[in-house]
Amino acid sequence: MKILVTGGAGFIGSAVVRLAVSRGHSVVNVDALTYAACLENVASVADSPLYAFEQADICDAAALKRIFDTHKPDAVMHLAAESHVDRSIDGPRAFIETNIMGTYEMLQAARAYWTEAGKPESFRFHHISTDEVFGSLPDDPAVKFTEETPYDPRSPYSSSKASSDHLVRAWHETYGLPVVLTNCSNNYGPFHFPEKLVPVIILNALAGKPLPIYGDGKNIRDWLFVEDHADALLLVVEKGELGRSYNIGGENERTNLELVKTLCGILDAKRPKASGSYADQITFVTDRPGHDARYAIDPTRIRAELNWRPSVTVEEGLEKTVQWYLDNETWWRALQDRQGVGERLGKAS
Numbered sequence: 001m002k003i004l005v006t007g008g009a010g011f012i013g014s015a016v017v018r019l020a021v022s023r024g025h026s027v028v029n030v031d032a033l034t035y036a037a038c039l040e041n042v043a044s045v046a047d048s049p050l051y052a053f054e055q056a057d058i059c060d061a062a063a064l065k066r067i068f069d070t071h072k073p074d075a076v077m078h079l080a081a082e083s084h085v086d087r088s089i090d091g092p093r094a095f096i097e098t099n100i101m102g103t104y105e106m107l108q109a110a111r112a113y114w115t116e117a118g119k120p121e122s123f124r125f126h127h128i129s130t131d132e133v134f135g136s137l138p139d140d141p142a143v144k145f146t147e148e149t150p151y152d153p154r155s156p157y158s159s160s161k162a163s164s165d166h167l168v169r170a171w172h173e174t175y176g177l178p179v180v181l182t183n184c185s186n187n188y189g190p191f192h193f194p195e196k197l198v199p200v201i202i203l204n205a206l207a208g209k210p211l212p213i214y215g216d217g218k219n220i221r222d223w224l225f226v227e228d229h230a231d232a233l234l235l236v237v238e239k240g241e242l243g244r245s246y247n248i249g250g251e252n253e254r255t256n257l258e259l260v261k262t263l264c265g266i267l268d269a270k271r272p273k274a275s276g277s278y279a280d281q282i283t284f285v286t287d288r289p290g291h292d293a294r295y296a297i298d299p300t301r302i303r304a305e306l307n308w309r310p311s312v313t314v315e316e317g318l319e320k321t322v323q324w325y326l327d328n329e330t331w332w333r334a335l336q337d338r339q340g341v342g343e344r345l346g347k348a349s
């Protein structure tokens with residue numbers, strides 16, 4: 001299959017690109033190379049005859065038309081987005097432009113290309129979204145996000161992603177564009193940009209800096225190893241039912257404090273401090289405004305219909321992740337100079 005992946009120089013997109021090429025798919029990676037991108041993430045496939053890169057902004061209709069006409073993909077996997085909630089609080093405009101207008105331009109470009117090609121039923125527009133569109137759950141393990149949960153986004157990031165999900169469904173209902181959607185929980189793993197919680201904790205711990213925990217650390221997230229997410233996404237683009245959405249999660253609910261303590265324990269074992277534990281560096285800081293209390297995915301549909309299972313537990317995945325950061329210092333050091341990295345963002349006023 002020839003897949004046009006948007007955002008393939010980012011964290012999850014690059015995992016999709018690497019996995020797709022390793023499985024023999026052709027990939028066209030379309031990425032604007034924003035502050036969050038790193039072409040090093042796809043260096044392992046860059047010389048493959050199955051891989052092509054196009055630097056383009058998904059808001060640029062003319063560039064998208066040229067890319068579709070040149071590469072003639074069988075499917076689109078649309079991951080390009082502004083993705084950091086804290087940045088969406090400080091500067092929501094970029095989230096509206098890329099996540100909403102960019103998705104609109106992608107849908108229009110895909111629709112024109114698909115129509116020109118005679119509307120093949122086999123074409124897929126796979127929109128990759130987040131569980132954050134569903135809002136915040138009560139602290140009750142029996143209640144989880146299903147595909148039927150009503151949307152209730154609460155941050156500029158999640159509301160822009162929710163808008164894009166609605167656009168994708170509308171292009172299916174109105175124009176018949178063959179779409180599939182996925183909503184996934186929090187990812188972690190190799191190549192995670194060093195402004196997100198897991199890398200921040202690992203890198204601050206190693207640098208002897210405070211490990212910042214928002215509020216009381218009791219916010220719960222459902223953690224999934226990025227390579228398991230990439231595997232689920234390829235399954236959905238190949239076998240997902242037309243017009244259907246799938247929730248993806250690892251059933252690994254942890255409070256932020258539990259997650260951070262687990263990371264500290266792994267680091268204590270792998271790179272012991274001269275004295276004490278990395279957990280001694282934990283520092284509670286002012287909470288994020290509108291911080292959702294709990295996210296948890298019910299993955300019954302993707303398990304039952306597509307037989308998907310994550311390959312690692314959260315403990316195994318975190319262990320692999322910590323080891324990756326210990327082994328790849330050159331990668332993360334180069335990104336620490338980028339604008340905003342290492343600063344406290346998203347406090348609002």
Ligand SMILES: NC(=O)c1ccc[n+]([C@@H]2O[C@H](COP(=O)([O-])OP(=O)(O)OC[C@H]3O[C@@H](n4cnc5c(N)ncnc54)[C@H](O)[C@@H]3O)[C@@H](O)[C@H]2O)c1
Nearest residue numbers: 007009010011012032033034036037057058080081083187
């Ligand atoms: N990170 C998570 O835990 C998570 C969970 C569920 C869903 N998602 C979704 O998965 C997707 C990828 O997330 P991520 O964490 O890999 O993000 P990321 O920030 O690491 O990467 C985003 C990529 O998109 C590119 N991009 C941004 N704006 C662009 C534009 N206008 N035109 C072209 N390219 C542009 C960036 O250059 C970057 O390479 C997003 O749509 C996000 O909403 C993320």
